[in-house]
Amino acid sequence: MILKKVVIAGTIRADNGLPMGIKMLMEDRSAIDAVEETIKMVEDNTDDWTVGSGGLPNLLGEVELDASIMDGRTLKAGAVAGIKGYKNPISVARKIMEETPHVLLVGEGAEQFAQVMGCEKADLLTENTRDLHRDFLEGKGIIEKSYDTEETMKTKERYFKSFQRMVKDSNLMEWYDRYVHSNHGTVNILAKDSNGDICCGVSTSGLSFKFPGRAGDSPIIGAGNYADNRYGAAACVGVGELVMRLALARIAVYELSKGATAEEAAINAIKSMVDLAPDKGSVSILVMDKEGNVVAACNWKDYYYWLATSENPTPEKKDCIFVDLELLEKDGVGYHR
């Protein structure tokens, strides 16, 4: 019998995992189990091209994944960045949290750890993402300039040459603005279990066609993910560089610790992005307070998240609060003013 309210919330493509997540919580499973299993379902969904299998490839056509998990009861955390060839980076992150004294493992080291732990391997590229990368190199779709041909894509060395040419020929900042920032996404899952424990998990393939080795906010504790039973939890979606520069999830949880409501904490976190102007990009934050109240805020319109509770176990679509940073800038608010 459930004694306390349990809650699970997730970002837009989490709807396939949330029914199982809320069921687990209602069966008294831990928030950590519910977060991991829910994120695994999103990672395994190849129709979601921003997370796990079928995730967006980097510049070299490889799917490099970032993920993190934080236990609000102990403040322990685990994260992986730039891991390739493993099906469920969230499970690798959990093993780092539970089996090692570390918080973050990257690249090859993370892969070696995953292998030792017996984590499942997978080819993460799908037909779709292979095509996307081919189109990218051939100048179709989102890129106008051709850098390579089908023939030159046959070996990794050739990918690398293509990469070198691209870097040489481009104004990198402009290139980033045009191509890399246009396709991306992340899954955030926040859960509170029947013990009152809170957990937050995040998983992503990061920005499309990112530079190999680029890590975003998702594996950075305090930036894309933070959880503390005493106050609540927060996680982010959007341009990771902006989120990292502000340690946005930590800002929201700090706000909660100072007595802000989930709504105030989410809005204030997004408002703090005005300090980075003129650097801009889309960001959303999903916040849960220690009572399990959930709110999301973002700096663009028409975004939503999913919420399931023991009272309403069918995931319900909820609107994000839109914070208009342009208005704040017009008012002269911001650090660089």
Ligand code: ASP
């Ligand atoms: N935050 C992710 C990253 O920067 C991408 C996203 O959420 O859209 O890697």
